[in-house]
Amino acid sequence: MSHHANTWRASRAVGVVSAVGAFLAFGLAPVAAPPAQADEFDWIADLFDPSAWVASDGFTGSADALALGDPINWTTVIEQWIYDPIHDGLQAWITSDFGELVNGWINTAAGQYLIGNGIDGTEANPDGGNGGLWFGDGGAGWDSDQAGVAGGDGGNAVGWLGDGGAGGAGGAGAVGGDGGSGGLWMGNGGAGGNGGAGVEAGANGGNAGIGGNASAWFFGNGGAGGVGGAGREGLAGTFANGGTGNGGNGGYGGNGGAGGRSSFMFGNGGNGGNSGTSANGGDGAAGTAEHPDGGHGGNAGYSLRASTGGAAGGRGSTIFDDPFFGRDGQYGASTDGGNGGDGGAAYQDGNGNYLGNGGNGGEGGYAGGYSRGTGIGGDGGDGGNGGAGINGGHGGSGGGASGSVAASGLPGGKGGNGGDGGFASAGTGGNGGNGGSDRGSGAGLGGNGGDGATDDANVKTIGGNGGNGGFGFGNAPGEAGGRGGTGTYAGGNGGWGGNGAGGQAGGNGGAGGNSTGWLHDGTIYSVGGNGGNGGSGGSGDSTVAGGDGGAGGAGGNGATGAGVVSIGGNGGAGGAGGPNTGSVLAGGGAGGNGGAGGAGGSGTASGGDGGAGGNGTAGATSGGNGGAGGVGGASGGVATPTNDLGWGPSHAGNGGAGGNGGAGGGYVEGGALAPDPIGGNGGAGGNGGNGAGTVNGGNGGAGGTGGAVGDTAGGSGQPGTAPSGTTGGTGGSGGAGAHPAPAG
Numbered sequence: 001m002s003h004h005a006n007t008w009r010a011s012r013a014v015g016v017v018s019a020v021g022a023f024l025a026f027g028l029a030p031v032a033a034p035p036a037q038a039d040e041f042d043w044i045a046d047l048f049d050p051s052a053w054v055a056s057d058g059f060t061g062s063a064d065a066l067a068l069g070d071p072i073n074w075t076t077v078i079e080q081w082i083y084d085p086i087h088d089g090l091q092a093w094i095t096s097d098f099g100e101l102v103n104g105w106i107n108t109a110a111g112q113y114l115i116g117n118g119i120d121g122t123e124a125n126p127d128g129g130n131g132g133l134w135f136g137d138g139g140a141g142w143d144s145d146q147a148g149v150a151g152g153d154g155g156n157a158v159g160w161l162g163d164g165g166a167g168g169a170g171g172a173g174a175v176g177g178d179g180g181s182g183g184l185w186m187g188n189g190g191a192g193g194n195g196g197a198g199v200e201a202g203a204n205g206g207n208a209g210i211g212g213n214a215s216a217w218f219f220g221n222g223g224a225g226g227v228g229g230a231g232r233e234g235l236a237g238t239f240a241n242g243g244t245g246n247g248g249n250g251g252y253g254g255n256g257g258a259g260g261r262s263s264f265m266f267g268n269g270g271n272g273g274n275s276g277t278s279a280n281g282g283d284g285a286a287g288t289a290e291h292p293d294g295g296h297g298g299n300a301g302y303s304l305r306a307s308t309g310g311a312a313g314g315r316g317s318t319i320f321d322d323p324f325f326g327r328d329g330q331y332g333a334s335t336d337g338g339n340g341g342d343g344g345a346a347y348q349d350g351n352g353n354y355l356g357n358g359g360n361g362g363e364g365g366y367a368g369g370y371s372r373g374t375g376i377g378g379d380g381g382d383g384g385n386g387g388a389g390i391n392g393g394h395g396g397s398g399g400g401a402s403g404s405v406a407a408s409g410l411p412g413g414k415g416g417n418g419g420d421g422g423f424a425s426a427g428t429g430g431n432g433g434n435g436g437s438d439r440g441s442g443a444g445l446g447g448n449g450g451d452g453a454t455d456d457a458n459v460k461t462i463g464g465n466g467g468n469g470g471f472g473f474g475n476a477p478g479e480a481g482g483r484g485g486t487g488t489y490a491g492g493n494g495g496w497g498g499n500g501a502g503g504q505a506g507g508n509g510g511a512g513g514n515s516t517g518w519l520h521d522g523t524i525y526s527v528g529g530n531g532g533n534g535g536s537g538g539s540g541d542s543t544v545a546g547g548d549g550g551a552g553g554a555g556g557n558g559a560t561g562a563g564v565v566s567i568g569g570n571g572g573a574g575g576a577g578g579p580n581t582g583s584v585l586a587g588g589g590a591g592g593n594g595g596a597g598g599a600g601g602s603g604t605a606s607g608g609d610g611g612a613g614g615n616g617t618a619g620a621t622s623g624g625n626g627g628a629g630g631v632g633g634a635s636g637g638v639a640t641p642t643n644d645l646g647w648g649p650s651h652a653g654n655g656g657a658g659g660n661g662g663a664g665g666g667y668v669e670g671g672a673l674a675p676d677p678i679g680g681n682g683g684a685g686g687n688g689g690n691g692a693g694t695v696n697g698g699n700g701g702a703g704g705t706g707g708a709v710g711d712t713a714g715g716s717g718q719p720g721t722a723p724s725g726t727t728g729g730t731g732g733s734g735g736a737g738a739h740p741a742p743a744g
Contacts, residue, residue, distance in 0.1 A: 074266065074324055074325070074326075075219075075221070075266050075267055075268055075325070075326045075327075078219050078266050079219070079221070082186075082219070083186050083219050086161065086186070087161065087162070087163070087186075087187075090135050090136075090161065090162075091117075091137070094115065094116055094117060094135070094136060095117075103115045103116050103132075107132075112133060113130075113132050113133060114132050114133050114134045114135075114159075115132045115134050115135050115136060115159075116131065116132045116135075116136045117131055117132075117136045117137045117138075117139060117162075118130045118131050118136065118137065118138045118139030118155035118156075118165060118180075119139045119155075120139045120140045120141075120142070120165075121139060121140065121141045121142035121152035121153075121155075121168060121177075122142055123142060123146075125142075125152075126141060126142040126144070126150075126151070126152030126153075126168065126177070127141055127142075127152045127153045127154075127155065127177070128140050128141050128142075128152060128153065128154045128155030128165035128168075128180060129155045130155045130156045130157070130158045130180075131155065131156070131157040131158060131159055131162045131183070132158075132159050132162075133158060133159050134159045134160055135159050135160060135161050135162060135183075136157065136159055136162045137155075137157055137162045137163045137164070137165065138154050138155030138156045138157050138158075138162065138163070138164045138165035138180035138181075138190060139154070139155040139165045140152075140154055140155075140165045140166045140167075140168065140190075141153050141154045141155075141165060141166065141167045141168030141177035141178075141193060141209075142168045142177075143168045143169045143193070144168060144169065144170055144171035144174060144196070145171060146171045147171050147172035147173060147174070147196075147199045148171060148172065148173055148174050148199070149170075149171040149174055150170050150171070150174045150175045150176070150177065150206075151167055151168030151169045151170045151171070151174070151175070151176045151177035151193040151194075151196075151209065152167070152168040152177045152193075153165075153167055153168075153177040153178045153179075153180065153209070154166050154167045154168075154177060154178065154179045154180035154190035154191075154193075154212060155180045156180040156181045156212075156215075157180065157181065157182050157183040157187045158183075158184075159183055159184065160183055160184050160185040160186075161183045161185055161186050161187055162182065162183040162187045163182055163183075163187050163188045163189075163190065164179050164180030164181045164182050164187065164188065164189045164190035164212035164213075164223060165179070165180040165190045165212075166179055166180075166190045166191045166192075166193065166223075167179045167180075167190060167191065167192045167193030167209035167210075167212075167226060168193045169193045169194045169195075169196065169226075170193060170194065170195050170196035170206040170208075170209075170229065171196045171206075172196045172197060172198070172199040172206075172229075173196050173197070173198050173199040173203055173204065173205065173206050173229065174195070174196045174206045174229075175195055175196075175206045175207045175208070175209065175254070176192055176193025176194050176195050176196075176206065176207070176208045176209035176226040176257065177192070177193040177209045178192055178193075178209040178210050178211075178212065178257075179191050179192045179193075179209065179210065179211045179212030179223035179224075179260060180212045180223075181212045181213045181214070181215045181260075182212065182213070182214040182215055182216055182220040182263070183215065183216055183220070184215060184216055184217070185216055185217065185218055185219075186216050186218055186219045186220055186263075187214060187215070187216050187219075187220050188212075188214055188220050188221045188222075188223065188267075189211050189212030189213050189214045189215075189220065189221065189222045189223030189260035189261075189270060190211070190212040190223045191211055191212075191223045191224045191225075191226065191270075192208055192209030192210045192211045192212075192223060192224065192225045192226035192257035192258075192273060193208065193209040193226045193257075194208055194209075194226040194227045194228075194229065194273075195207050195208040195209075195226065195227070195228045195229030195254035195255075195276060196229045196254075197229045197230045197231075197232065197276070198229065198230065198231050198232035198251045198279070199232070200232060201232050201233065201234060201235040201248055201282070202231075202232055202233075202234045202235065202248040202249050202250060202251050202279075202282075202298075203231065203232045203251045204231050204251040204252050204253075204254065205228055205229030205230045205231045205232075205251065205252070205253040205254035205276035205277075206228070206229040206254045206276075207228055207229075207254040207255045207257070208225055208226030208227055208228045208229070208254060208255065208256050208257035208273045208276075209225070209226045209257045210223075210225055210226075210257040210258045210259075210260065211223030211224050211225045211226075211257060211258065211259045211260035211270035211271075211273075212260045212270075213260045213261040214260060214261065214262050214263040214267050215263070216263040216264065216265075216267070217263065217264040217265060218263065218264070218265050218266065219263055219265065219266045219267055220262065220263035220266075220267045221262060221263075221267045221268045221269075221270065221326075222259050222260030222261050222262050222267070222268065222269045222270030222329060223259065223260040223270045224257075224259055224260075224270045224271045224272075224273060224329075225256050225257025225258050225259050225260075225270065225271065225272045225273030225332060226256070226257040226273045227256060227257075227273045227274050227275075227276065227332075228253045228254030228255050228256045228257075228273065228274070228275040228276030228335075229253065229254040229276045230253050230254075230276045230277040230279070231250060231251030231252045231253045231254075231276060231277065231278050231279040231338070232250070232251045232279055233250050233251075233279040233280050233281075233282065233338075234247050234248030234249050234250045234251075234279065234280065234281045234282035234298035234300075234341060235247065235248040235282045235298075236248075236282045236283050236284075236285065236341075237282060237283065237284045237285035237295035237296075237297075237298075237341075237344060237359075238285050239285055239288050239290070239291045239295075243285070244295065245284060245285040245287075245291055245293075245294070245295025245296075245344060245359070246284055246285075246295045246296045246297075246298065246359070247281050247282030247283050247284045247285075247295060247296065247297045247298030247341035247362060248281065248282045248298045249281055249282075249298045249299045249300070249362075250278065250279035250280045250281045250282070250298060250299070250300040250338040250341075250365065251278070251279050252276075252278045252279075252335075252338075252365065253275050253276025253277045253278045253279075253335045254275065254276040255275055255276075256272055256273030256274050256275045256276075256332035256333075257272065257273040257332075258270075258272055258273075259271050259272045259273075259329035259330075261315070262315050262326050264320065265320050265325060266320075266325050266326055267315075267325075267326045268326045268327050268328075268329060269315055269326070269327065269328045269329035270329045271329040271330045271331075271332065272329060272330065272331045272332035273332045274332045274333045274334075274335075275332060275333070275334050275335040276335060277335055277336075278300065278335050278336065278337055278338040278365050279300065279338045280298075280300050280338040280339045280340070280341065281297055281298030281299050281300045281338065281339070281340045281341035281362035281363075281365075281384065282297070282298040282341045283297055283298075283341040283342045283343075283344065283384070284296045284297045284298075284341060284342065284343045284344035284359035284360075284387060285344045286344045286345050286346075286347070286387075287344060287345065287346040287347030287355070287356045287389070288347055289347060291347070291356075292346055292347040292355040292356025293346055293347075293356040293357045293358075293359065293389065294343055294344030294345050294346050294347075294356065294357070294358045294359035294387035294388075294389060294393065295343070295344040295359045296341075296343055296344075296359040296360045296361075296362065296393070297340050297341030297342050297343045297344075297359065297360065297361045297362035297384035297396065298340070298341040298362045299340055299341075299362045299363040299365070299396070300337060300338030300339055300340050300341075300362060300363065300364055300365030300399070315327070315328060336365075337364055337365030337399035337416060338364070338365040339362075339364055339365070339382045339383075339384065339416075340361050340362025340363045340364045340365075340382065340383045340384035340396035340419065341361070341362040341384045342361055342362075342384040342385045342386075342387065342419075343358055343359030343360045343361045343362075343384060343385065343386045343387035343393035343394075343422060343430075344358070344359040344387045345358055345359075345387040345388045345389065345422075346358050346387065346388065346389030346390065353425065354388065354389045354390050354425040354426070355390070356389050356390065357389040357390055357391045357392075357393065357427075358386050358387030358388045358389035358391065358392045358393035358422035358423070358424075358430060359386070359387040359393045359422075360384075360386055360387075360393040360394045360395075360396065360430070361383050361384025361385050361386050361387075361393065361394065361395045361396035361419035361433065362383070362384040362396045363383055363384075363396045363397050363399065363433075364382050364383045364384075364396060364397065364398045364399035364416035364417075364419075364433075364436060364444075365399045365416075382398055382399075382416045382417045382418075382419065382444075383395050383396030383397045383398050383399075383416065383417070383418045383419035383433035383434075383447060384396040384419045385419040385420045385421075385422065385447075386419065386420065386421045386422030386430035386431075386450055386464075387422045387430075388422045388423040388424075388425070388450075389422065389423075389424065389425065389427075390424065390425055390426050390427045391424050391427035391428050391429075391430070392421050392422025392423050392424040392427075392428070392429040392430035392450035392452075392464060393421070393422040393430045393450075394421055394422075394430040394431045394432075394433065394464070395418055395419030395420050395421050395422075395430060395431065395432045395433035395447040395450075395467060396418070396419045396433045397416075397418050397419075397433040397434040397435075397436065397467070398416025398417045398418050398419075398433060398434065398435045398436035398444035398445075398447075398470065399416040399436045416435070416436040416444045417433075417435055417436075417444045417445045417446075417447065418432050418433030418434050418435050418436075418444060418445065418446050418447030418467035418468075418482065419432065419433040419447045420432055420433075420447045420448045420449075420450065420482075421447065421448065421449045421450030421464035421465075421485060421492075422450045422464075423450055423451055423452070423453070424450060424451070424452040424453065424461050424462070424464070424487075425452075425453045425459075425461075426453065426459050426460070426461060427452070427461065427462070428452065428461070428462040428463075428464060428487075429449055429450025429451050429452045429461070429462065429463045429464030429485040429487065429492060430449070430450040430464045431447075431449055431450070431464045431465045431466075431467065431492070432446055432447025432448045432449050432450075432464065432465065432466045432467035432482040432495060433446070433447040433467045434446055434447075434467045434468045434469075434470070434495070435447075435467060435468065435469045435470030435479050435498065436470045444469070444470040444479060445469060445470070445479050445480060445482065446466050446467030446468045446469045446470075446479070446480065446481040446482035446495035446496075446498075446510060447466065447467040447482045447495075448466055448467075448482040448483050448484075448485065448510075449463050449464030449465045449466045449467075449482060449483065449484045449485035449492035449493075449495075449513060449529075450463070450464035450485045450492075451463055451464075451485040451486045451487070451513075452464075452485065452486065452487035452488060453488070454486060454487070454488050454516040456488075457488055457516070457517050457518055457519045457524060458518075458519050459488060459518075460488060460489045460518045460520075461487040461488045461489065461518075462487040462489055462490045462491075462492065463484050463485025463486045463487040463490065463491045463492035463513035463515070463529060464484070464485040464492045465484055465485075465492045465493045465494075465495065465529075466481050466482030466483050466484050466485075466492065466493065466494045466495035466510035466532060467481065467482045467495045468481050468482075468495045468496045468497075468498065468532075469481045469482075469495060469496065469497045469498035469507035469508075469510075469535060470498045470507075471498040471499050471501070471535075472498065472499065472500045472501035472502070472504055472538060473501050474501055474502055475501060475502030475503065475504060475538070476500070476501055476502065476504055477500045477501075477504035477505045477506070477507065477538075477547070478497055478498030478499045478500045478501075478504075478505070478506045478507035478535035478536075478538075478550060479497070479498050479507045480495075480497055480498075480507045480508045480509075480510060480550075481494055481495025481496045481497050481498075481507065481508070481509050481510035481532040481553065482494070482495040482510045483495075483510045483511045483512075483513060483553075484510065484511065484512045484513030484529035484530075484556060485513045485529075486513045486514050486515065486516065487513065487515050487516075488515060488516050488517060488518040488526075489515060489517075489518035489525060489526065489527065490513075490515050490526075490527040490528075490529065491512055491513025491514050491515045491527070491528050491529035491556035491569065492512070492513040492529045493512055493513075493529045493530045493531075493532065493569075494509050494510030494511050494512050494513075494529065494530065494531045494532035494553035494572060495509070495510040495532045496509055496510075496532045496533045496534075496535065496572075497509045497510075497532065497533065497534045497535035497550035497575060498535045499535040499536045499537075499538070499575075500535060500536070500537050500538035500547040500550075500578065501538040501539070501547075502538045502539070502544065502547075503537075503538050503539070503540040503541070503544035503545060503546060503547045503578060503592075504537070504538045504547045505537055505538075505547045505548045505549070505550060506534055506535025506536045506537050506538075506547065506548070506549050506550035506575040506578075506595065507534070507535040507550045508534055508535075508550045508551045508552075508553065508595075509531050509532030509533045509534045509535075509550065509551065509552045509553035509572035509573075509575075509598060510531070510532040510553045511531055511532075511553045511554045511555075511556065511598075512528050512529030512530045512531045512532075512553060512554065512555045512556030512569035512570075512601060513528070513529040513556045514528055514529075514556045514557050514558075514559075514601075515527055515528055515529075515556065515558060515559055515566070516559050517559035517561070517564055517566070520643075520645075521643070521644075523563065523565055523641060523643070524559065524561075524563055524564045524565065525565055525566070525643070525645060525647075526558040526559035526564060526565070526566035526567070526603070527558060527566065527567045527569070528555055528556030528557050528558050528566070528567065528568045528569035528601035528603065528608065529555070529556040529569045530555055530556075530569045530570045530571075530572065530608070531552050531553030531554050531555050531556075531569065531570065531571045531572035531598040531611060532552070532553040532572045533552055533553075533572045533573045533574075533575065533611070534549050534550030534551050534552050534553075534572065534573065534574045534575035534595040534614060535549070535550040535575045536549055536550075536575045536576045536577075536578065536614075537549050537550075537575065537576070537577045537578030537592035537593075537595075537617075538578045538592075539578050539579050539580065540578055540579075540580040540589050540590065540591070540592065540619070541580070541589065542589055542620075543589060544589060545578075545580070545589045545590035545591070545592060545619070545624075546577050546578030546579055546580045546589075546590065546591045546592030546617055546619065546624060547577070547578040547592050548577055548578075548592050548593045548594075548595060548624075549574050549575030549576050549577050549578075549592065549593065549594045549595030549614035549627060550574070550575040550595045551574055551575075551595045551596045551597075551598065551627075552571050552572030552573050552574045552575075552595065552596065552597045552598030552611035552612075552630060553571070553572040553598045554571055554572075554598045554599045554600075554601065554630075555568050555569030555570045555571045555572075555598065555599065555600045555601030555608035555633060556568070556569040556601045557569075557601045557602050557603070557633075558601065558602065558603035558604060558605075559604075560604060560636070564604050564638070565604060565605045565638055565640055565641065565647075566603040566604045566605060566638075567603040567605060567606045567607075567608070567647070568600055568601030568602045568603040568606065568607045568608035568633035568634075568653060569600070569601040569608045569633075570600055570601075570608040570609045570610075570611065570653075571597055571598030571599050571600045571601075571608060571609065571610045571611035571630035571631075571633075571656060572597070572598040572611045573597055573598075573611045573612045573613075573614065573656075574594050574595030574596050574597045574598075574611060574612065574613045574614035574627035574628075574630075574659060575594070575595040575614045576592075576594055576595075576614045576615050576616075576617060576659075577591055577592025577593045577594050577595075577614065577615065577616045577617040577624035577662065578591070578592035578617060578624075579591065579592070579617045579618065580592075580617065580618065580619040580620060589619060589620060589621055590619040590620075590621050590622045590623075590624065591616055591617035591618050591619030591622065591623045591624035591662040591663075591664075591680060592616065592617050592624045592662075593614075593616050593624040593625045593626075593627065593680070594613050594614030594615045594616045594617075594624065594625065594626045594627030594659035594660075594683060595613070595614040595627045596613055596614075596627045596628045596629075596630065596683075597610050597611030597612050597613045597614075597627060597628065597629045597630030597656035597657075597686060598610070598611040598630045599611075599630045599631045599632075599633065599686075600630060600631065600632045600633030600653035600654075600689060601633045602633045602634045602635075602636070602689070603633065603635060603636065604635070604636035604637075604638040605635060605636070605638045605639070605640045605647075605650040605695075606633075606635055606640070606650050606651050606652070606653070607632055607633025607634045607635045607651070607652045607653030607689035607698065608632070608633040608653045609630075609632055609633070609653045609654045609655075609656065609698070610629050610630025610631050610632045610633075610653060610654065610655045610656035610686035610689075610701060611629070611630040611656045612629055612630075612656045612657045612658075612659065612701075613626050613627030613628050613629045613630075613656060613657065613658045613659035613683035613684075613686075613704065614626070614627040614659045615627075615659040615660045615661075615662070615704070616659060616660065616661045616662035616680035616681075616683075616707065617662040617680075618662045618663040618664070618707070619662060619663075619664060619680075620664075620665070620677070621664065621677060621678075622664045622677060622678040622679075622680065622737075623661050623662030623663045623664040623678065623679045623680030623707035623737060624661070624662040624680045624707075625659075625661055625662075625680045625681045625682075625683065625734075625737075626658050626659030626660045626661045626662075626680065626681065626682045626683030626704035626705075626734055627658070627659040627683045628658055628659075628683045628684045628685075628686065628731075629655050629656030629657050629658045629659075629683065629684065629685045629686030629701035629702075629731055630655070630656040630686045631653075631655060631656075631686045631687050631688075631689065632652060632653030632654045632655045632656075632686060632687065632688045632689030632698035632699075632701075632728060633652070633653035633689045633698075634652060634653070634689045634690045634691070634692075634728075635650055635651060635652040635653075635689065635690070635691045635692060635695045636692055636693075637650070637691060637692030637693025637694065637695045637726075638650060638693075638695075639693075639694070639695075650695045651691075651695060651696070651698065652688060652689035652690060652691040652695060652696065652697045652698035652723070652726075652728060653688070653689040653698045654688055654689075654698040654699045654700075654701065655685050655686030655687050655688045655689075655698065655699065655700045655701035655720055655728070655729070655731045656685070656686040656701045657685055657686075657701045657702045657703075657704065658682055658683030658684050658685045658686075658701060658702065658703045658704035658717060658731070658732070658734045659682070659683040659704045660682055660683075660704040660705045660706075660707070660717075661679055661680030661681045661682045661683075661704060661705065661706045661707035661714055661734070661735070661737045662679070662680040662707045663679055663680075663707045663708045663709065663714075664677040664678045664679040664680065664707055664708075664709045664737060664738065665677035665679075665708075665709040665710050676739075677709050677710075678709065678737055678738075678739050679706055679707030679708050679709045679712075679714045679737030679738040679739065680706065680707040680714075680737045681706055681707075681714075681734050681735070681736055681737045682703050682704030682705045682706045682707075682714070682715070682717045682734030682735040682736075682737075683703065683704040683734045684703055684704075684731050684732070684733055684734050685700055685701030685702045685703045685704075685717070685718075685719075685720045685731030685732040685733075685734075686700070686701040686720075686731045687700055687701075687720075687728050687729065687730055687731045688700045688701075688720065688723055688728030688729040688730075688731075689728050690726060690727060690728045691723065691725075691726040691727075691728070692726055693726070695726065696723045696725060696726060697723030697724070697725070697726050697727050697728035697729060698723060698728050698729065699720055699721075699722055699723065699728075699729045700719075700720025700721045700722075700728065700729035700730045700731040700732060701720045701731045701732065702717055702718070702719045702720050702731075702732045703717030703718045703719075703720075703731065703732035703733045703734040703735060704717045704734045704735065705717050705734075705735045706734065706735035706736045706737040706738060707737045707738065708737075708738050709737075709738040709739070709740055710738075710740070712738040712740045713738060714735050714736065714737045714738045715735030715736040715737075715738075716735045717732055717733070717734050717735045718732035718733045718734075718735075719732045720732045
């Protein structure tokens, strides 16, 4: 910035202060100027002619430094070169000893408060006083130091020029005060007060105050919203003094305050305040001799009343709405959800044996803005892990994320991960928690199922099931399901993959858990867990193909070794491809491909069946291909003895069927038929699992049918072959999609 420009600004400030002093000293009359020198006051008229600002010699040499061509800087220029010097000069006069003397005489003579600042709020009178009817800032609101007592509101600048007072901070758990409004000609709104933090464990934070409006017609920025108060973490569980052992729920943060409106002509809207931090749930207590079960973890923000960032302050005029005059404020950021507390472990005796069940993990908190509009989306909290015990505790589900408003240009938050299931010493492992849904930055993973103890074949344990993956939102993929836990008798099932969104892929299914073998009636039995199904692909549109379906999870393997009779788990089905919104009469692109089926697990007696391939979906230009069927699991040729477990004869696993292809054809945008449409190919069937000894191989899966185009059908899928002795049958090939010659 040039020295000339600084000199111009300084001279303006001195001139304003001198004029104000003369104005006050000579009895409320404006400073007169000779008629012939009326051009000395042309700078006042120039305030209303933006073209004069660029032409002014006062800006010579400084235009480049101030980037006057950038519309966002014009409000800054007015603030720094016009408003601030005038306001600072008036404040210097109002707060000076001589100014206070003169102002007091004027106010007394007029019988009303014309010049001066409002007094700050106190405990007895929390709200700040208003400024003078001519000039003066509003007083600040009282900052509360008492729990549950709100902060005072800022005073208004009711005169021609002045800033509104800032709102006072709320006491513990209480709301902040609102900012005062700015002056009528020029003046900024006061900032909102911050909300108070929660008073005690598990308490919610107070909401913040809103920013004051800039009431001026020429210049003024809206006040910023205050920051919401933080929630308090839930208490850890205890059995002492009659306690339940469960962890307390965490408190959620207070909402951020909204930004104030700008002035009518020049000025920016106030920024919304950030929401307060949400707290974690407390951990459950470990079991005791009197209370052998572990306590449950506390939830974090499970009431869905998570805090949100404050709304952006808008422009104060629909006439002067070009960015040249100023911009809207920014939205405040929403808080992330808190994490759920972990479940407590069961009580153990002196030999380390669990005598109770593990506690469940708490639910992860939903991110701020779950049910309200927000600025920057928050992440969902993670679910707590289940505690260990005879039966493991279940993991808590992850919290859902919140979205971002379109104006922020940012993706929403990520869903929280599900908690893992707890370890089981003699029973069933805890189930993993489900992943939370996202709002543009990824969904949460499903938690893994808890493992059962596997060091003693005489103890029957079962692995916990994996949690389901979180769903995508907007244009995000689904997440994978959690794996099943390991057990002696049976592995847990894998969780399902979450569905994708916006042309993104579905999540893969979780793998089934393996089993190590349980001794029963002189025979070791073992069952692998089933794989989880893949999630569906997200819908496409005229520019984005439908998303691919997620792959099915593999089935868990049974135990091996001498004297072991085991069964492999079934593979999960592949997810369907994403449908295309233009598949019938509207414009659209390609349909999504189906996901592959998961392979069946192997067993000494029987193999698991392969999962079916997911179907491809229709598209305007081309249909999606069907997913391949999963391979059947192999059998080791061990004959299944007579048993009381409901097990039938030994067999190898069958291959999964291939998915069908999606139909091609339809209309593109504008109403014309899509050129040269193609139907999707059917997926190949999976091969059958191999047998051994006297156990034959499994059948091959049938191929999927090809997709049609209009009245032209796709090719039929081929059936799978039957086994040839112990060799598994071959899966049938999928039918080709229709591809008729273009019309004309």
